[in-house]
Amino acid sequence: MRIALGVQYDGAAYCGWQSQPHGKTVQDELERALCEFAQTPLQTIVAGRTDTGVHGLGQVVHFDTDLERTPFSWVRGTNAFLPSTVAVQWAQTMPDAFHARFSAFERTYYYVLYVHPVRSPMLSGRAGWIHTPLDVDAMRAAAACLIGEHDFSAFRSSECQAKTPVKHLYQIDIRQQGHYVHFRFRANAFLHHMVRNLMGCFVAVGRGRYPAEWLADVLASRDRNQAAPTFMPDGLYLAQVGYPEEFAVPAAETGSVPWSAIWRDE
Known part of the structure; x- marks a missing residue:
């Protein structure tokens, strides 16, 4: 059984x-x-x-x-x-x-980022943190080049055991809510550290260290050394795993974290 x-x-x-x-x-x-x-x-x-x-x-x-x-x-x-x-x-x-x-045919990850000059001990281990303001529009523009099927070697950990670095990234949503920036990543599968490495790049773009177009160059390089450092794991959540309807797998109880309401309208 x-x-x-x-x-x-x-x-x-x-x-x-x-x-x-x-x-x-x-x-x-x-x-x-x-x-x-x-x-x-x-x-x-x-x-x-x-x-x-x-x-x-x-x-x-x-x-x-x-x-x-x-x-x-x-x-x-x-x-x-x-x-x-x-x-x-x-x-x-x-x-x-x-x-x-x-x-499983897809996975969805959330990342919660707290943007504030001072860290909050109440969010330790629950959300990522950056002390400088971020340009959310620039991060959204940078994300556009990642949608589709690509070789994501530039965002792959050296310890990754996946058979291929080619994955299909269906969706990246970025929403600002007060002092928080919420990210949603949906793909058929993810490489080891892939979301955290993407987050490192988004933060670098959001801080103005690189233009939005830089991320397309990083993707095309297929070189991990061209990307930003791996970002902290604190705000990363495996939110949902998608299966064929025939298996009738129950939906994840994402409501157990209050901020997940930001995605409930979809």
Whole structure:
């Protein structure tokens, strides 16, 4: 029997998603809780492996088991053994054809950036921060060249294990709201550190260090050394994973973070 789970987590507390020998990870916590509840080891497959400090609002995993439990039991039972920084939001029995990673056709990330002369301790680990004003229109103009299918090697981590750097970036939205600038990235898939590397470039353009046209040159170079440094992970959230309708995967509970309301009209 194949079971899918929707998982939320505060990534600030973890060394990323993927299990590591010497690091505290979300996968370790989830599989430990599943083992406690099911009284047998269960190995999870994830839709997208988030980095250290990156949060999950709509993460999806699956595992196979012979145990028969109701979806409600998987949720409540697993959460009973999870720390406050991780919670299963839903559980659903899936056909064998479902795969948390390979069945997904798109992913959506949010980035929340706090723009203020002074950092806020209340936003530590929850939002990125920049102390200088940003030209939002320039960032929007820079983003236009990225839409479509491209080789994103210039924004790829040296540790990236993806088979190809070619990805299809469907959408980048940038909205300003008070002291915050909200970003939404939607693509078929993302490379390791891709969104954070793009954020570094957007901030560089927004601060006036480069013109908007510079980002097209960086993209065309396919050279990571031409791009800006990787930006902080604090404000990055895996918001939604898209699957074919036949699997009826529940929508992510993004309303658990108040600022997500900025995207609710779409």
